Amino acid sequence: MNKRPLYFDYAATTPVDERVIKVMVECLGFTGNFGNPASSSHFFGQQARQSVEQARAQVAALVGATPEQIVWTSGATESNNLALKGVAQARGIAGGHIITSQIEHKAILDTARQLQDAGVAVTYLVPDAEGLITPQAVSEAMREDTFLVSLMLVNNELGTLNDIPAIGQVVRERGALFHVDAAQGAGKVAIDLARWPVDLMSFSAHKLYGPKGIGALYVGPCAQQRLQAQIHGGGHEGGLRSGTLATHQIVAMGSAFALAAAAFDEEKASIQRLRERLLDQLLSIPGVRLNGSAASRIPHTLSLTFSEGEFNPAALSHSIAFSATSACNSASNTPSHVLLALGLDARSAGRTIRLSLGRFTTEQDIDQAVQLIKAACASAPAFWQ
Known part of the structure; x- marks a missing residue:
């Protein structure tokens, strides 16, 4: 070999961390925690629901959010799509302006181009020589009709770290929403959404020793009434993301985030x-x-x-x-x-x-x-x- x-x-x-695998496997099979957490009122469903909510609290704890602000998705790509498309569609997609950068993940760039094709104006900021997007660059790009800014916390190729709190302050002063792709930053950067002026933040489990196919979107107070669901069929996750919750993946993501917080x-x-x-x-x-x-x-x-x-x-x-x-x-x-x-x-x-x-x-x-x-x-x- x-x-x-x-x-x-x-x-x-x-x-996937072996400790995460262990809790994930415990949610599979007849003797495990296999119930439907979304709709079953019996013991099995309630047991699964408790595990899902514990995982939600674990994810929230790592990033300084409250559990009810965490919406489960299939990963950061879906979270990014929900954030950008959801905000644009909730306001009426015709017109308006969003800001992103040339060095975002394709999940942002491709989604921005789709919105552009639908009539939304998009500014793609050029990074500085250090591979960073500065608060000044964002401020200069803001327009009266700017309704959303979407930027990475950590660049996935360079590892560079944007000053998200400073950028968020610029965005908030101008009345737009601020979305941050934190797939590469969770567990590596001390994130405090209770203090940071950020309205939406995307996470992925498989970047932090959890399984693929599960992620989350933080939805802050200013974004809760300005976001339209992209997947329909039952009104799960506060109406923002329908579908039977994958207990084993969710519990695994919660465990991965809890381990990251502890270490x-x-x-x-x-x-x-x-x-x-x-x-x-x-x-x-x-x-x-x-x-x-x-x-x-x-x-x-x-x-x-x-x-x-x-x-x-x-x-x-x-x-x-x-x-x-x-x-x-x-x-x-x-x-x-x-x-x-x-x-x-x-x-x-x-x-x-x-x-x-x-x-x-x-x-x-x-x-x-x-x-x-x-x-x-x-x-x-x-x-x-």
Whole structure:
């Protein structure tokens, strides 16, 4: 059996924590917590309902929300669609203006373009040289008819961290709603929705050691009456998202968020140390450049560009699991829209890799990855000729 590659693609997805798997499995099978939490009044349904509400409280606790502000979805993509389309449709889709950026996830960009085709004006902000969207850029883009601003907390390719509280203050002063895609930020950034001027925030379980296929949308007080459901058929989740709730996935997401809350400081410090160990060694390679702000970022994600002739990516294909682009670009095999917006040309984007660390990364993984990457650089001349 071939040796498994080193895993450095946590930003794409995380393995489910064994502790999360345990609580998830307990919701399956006849002897488990399998009842319908949405409509059954008997013991089995009520038991499932209690578990769902406990999970809702666990998700809320990590991000400073209240449980009733958390709406279950199938993941951050659906949450993003519900936020953007839901706000636009609730106000009447004709006209109006929204603001996003050129470096958002495709779940935002593709949805914004659909709204644009339907008659909504959209401004796509250009990031600064550090890969950040500044409060000033948002302020300058605001119009009298701006009704929604949607920006990432953490960029999925760069790891850069926007100043969401400052941007939110600008948006709130102008009377628009503020949506934040926090799929890459939950559990890595201290989020406080009780204080932050944010109206909608998207989350995903599989970025935080939970299963795929489950996520949530935070709906704050200002957004509750300004959001239209996208999935109908029973009026579940306060009328915002119909469908039988997947107890096993929801309980798993709650467990994953609770584990992240309990280990937040320790895990962040550990990954910070590992990131410094990795980055210090990689930046010693001639021609290697870190993309995005060195200061305003999470420690988990690195985007590195190699000089032409200095890197042979094929040499790593069986030894390290990394990403040459984000998951939303890989299907089309096109250069990263994030890197292009940052000013890189297509060739430079093609010489860029994303390395992302996580809960199960070890010092041994770091040192082995460095040696493999240095070896790939040593073999580069033959590759590029």
